[in-house]
Amino acid sequence: MTSNWSTTVDPSEAEGIEVGLxxxxxxxxxxxxxxxxxxxxxxxxxxxxxxxxQSIYRAESKVVIGQGGGLPQPQFGNQFGPYVATMADLLKSTVVAEAVIRNLELEESPQSLLSRTKVSSNPETAVLNVSYDHDSQSVAREVNGELGLVFQQLVKARFGEGTPAQGGQTAVPPLTVTIFDPSHVLPRKVQPxxxxxxxxxxxxxxxxxxxxxxxxxxxDRGLRTREMVEQSYGVPVIGQIPFVKLGRRDRRVVFWEGFGDVAEAFRALRANLQYLGVKRPIRTILVTSAAPNQGKTTVTANLAVAIARSGATTIVIEGDLRRPRLNNAFEIGAQRPGLTSVLIGALDIDEAIVDIPLRSSRMPAAREREGRLSFLPSGPQPPNPSELLSSLQMSELLDRLALSYDYVLIDSPPVLPVADALALARLVDGVAIVVRRNHSTRDEAKELRALIERLGINLLGVVFTDVSSAGGYRSYGGYGDAAPEDDRTAREPEPVAHEEF
Structure with missing residues (x-):
């Protein structure tokens, strides 16, 4: 008869174990x-x-409990065990300690001497193991030896006569104590x-x-890994942007050269966003974060460049009317009219839009793609940013731009400190949350996720910034690392992230 035993593991359970490990x-x-x-x-x-x-030495000796000068008589069998245990307790009695102190003229109490004395016995034998610890080898040996002698004398004085035979009972020989192994100091210290x-x-x-x-x-409430981010926000990470260290005085956000991991990361982010728009067109995208200093402005600027490089017409809107940063990213004057001017009707949209050149001076015009990058600055700072961004004029403006451009990217203030981003989130096709490693927290993610679910906002995914190269994108076989020597002047420049991450 053959029996087949098979063990099946639930794939979800196996995946959970792997994630836990x-x-x-x-x-x-x-x-x-x-x-x-x-x-x-x-x-x-x-x-x-x-x-x-302090160094402590131990002296040991072995004492044999017997009868009539010899070992216990066979007729007593295992009944002699209690006598041995009794002798072990008596050896550590105060009367023994006082006699030892008196004989050796020691300057310590009986309790102190007994605390350093140990007596052990084996129930199967009649042997007592006596030890004494002291910081002096000679004192340890002398006191241990005196303990055996004093105990031997006391047992002989009190139990040395035995019990004579009476009324037909067998006589009991007297108890004896024999020092079989004299006191000696162990070669190894007890301490240290x-x-x-x-x-x-x-x-x-x-x-x-x-x-x-x-x-x-x-x-630690910080979000440090991709798994932690996805678990906290409940959506996938659609982009991982590596950390790039720049010079102390280099404050640029968008670069027009570089072919490393960061450029590849933004190309991957661009591809993921385009993939998300296959079934449902995603034309207007809000880039925001839960808290400040997450790198959302850097992500918005570099993502816009990456999308425009793919041949799509792209416009970036500075939706952070409180602390605009994209003006500096694209080197546009801070006092230039922009979004607020258009929303209040002081300026036409075509007059406010600024075209950002993509072609590098080193790149031949024949290699330039058809993409176009435009920028709508923030304009003068208004007293009521939330009201302007949630107005009907803003909704109509986004609809108009979505007809003129393939992609509309909006950089907004953080969600939790102010309500501006929530006002914009209701007007766009999707929202991308920027999360900075080691700076964003699970508490922020929990609060932001609750807001998004309550308002029914379409959260596209999370862009995880400031990750190490191992957690982001590595170059492989030279791809994404640098252009060939003979093709560097012809290859298109790619965006590089700022140290703001």
């Missing part, structure tokens, strides 16, 4: 310095404690034990380090 490994990777620091501190403390600890202490401290330090690392990660 990845999470734990990621926590250890990110918090490794906490783990190593705690372990190092505990080991160093143990080593210092061992170095400062530096090797043992350091090893135990290392194990304890690793356990405490693990506890500290996971507690730190549990109470």
């Amino acid at each position: 990845r999470h734990y490994i990621d926590v250890l990777r990110r918090r490794r310095w906490i783990l190593l620091s705690v372990a190092a501190i505990v080991v160093a403390a143990a080593a210092l404690f061992s170095a400062l600890q 034990r530096p090797v043992r202490n350091v090893v135990l401290a290392g194990v304890l330090g690793l356990l405490l380090g693990l506890l500290a690392a996971f507690l730190r990660d549990y109470f």
Whole structure:
């Protein structure tokens, strides 16, 4: 008879286990310095404690409990065990300690002497193991030896006569104490034990380090990984923008050269947005964040350039009427008329729009694509930004621009501090949330997600900024890293992110 045993694992359960393992490994990777620091501190403390600890030596001796000068009689069988246990307790009595102190003229109390005395026995034998600890080898050996002698004398004086035979009962021989193994000092110190202490401290330090690392990660509300972002916002990450470090004085947001990981990341973000618009056209996109300093202005500017480079007509609207930054990104004067001027009817839309040249001076005109990039500045700062952005004029303006351009990108203020972004979110086809690694928190994500779900806003996904190259996009075999030497003057320049991330 043959029986087949098969074990099936639910794919969702297996995926959950894999995600959990990845999470734990990621926590250890990110918090490794906490783990190593705690372990190092505990080991160093143990080593210092061992170095400062007083040396303690141990003297031992073996005492045999017998009858009539010999071992227990066979007829008593296992009944002699209680006698041995009784002798062990009596050896650690005050009367024994007082006699030892008196004989050796020691300057300590009986309780102090007994606290350093240990007596152990094996129920299967009649042997008592006596030990005494002291910081002096000679004192330890002398006191341990005197303990055996004093106990031997006391037992002989009080139990040395035995019980004679009476009424047909067998006589009981007297109890005796024989010092079989005289007092001697062990070669190894009782303390300190530096090797043992350091090893135990290392194990304890690793356990405490693990506890500290996971507690730190549990109470850390920051969003550090793609998995954490997707879990917090409930939507996929549609773009990961690597961190780029620039010079201290370099404050540009959009660059017109560079072929590295960042350019590839924005091309991937562009492709993901275009893919999302296959079934349902997405023409107007709001780029915002939960809190300030997430990199939304940088994402908006570079994404607009990347889309325009693909051949699409693109317009960028500065929707942050409180702290406009795109003017600086495209090197447009801050006092230039713009969105607010159009909304109040002081200026026609065509007069407010600024065309941003895409072609580099190094690139031949024959290689230039058909895409076009336009920019609508913020204009003068109004006293009522939220009312302007939620007005009918703003809705009509977006409808008009959506007919004239393939893509309309809007850079808005953060969602949580002010209501401007929510006013715009109701007017666009989709919203992209910019989340900066190590700066955005799960609490912000929870609050923003609740707002989006309550208002029925179409959240396209999350753009995760300031990620490491390992978490973003790596060049492969030279692709996306640099143009060939003979083609660098002909290749189109790509956007590069600013250190604002």
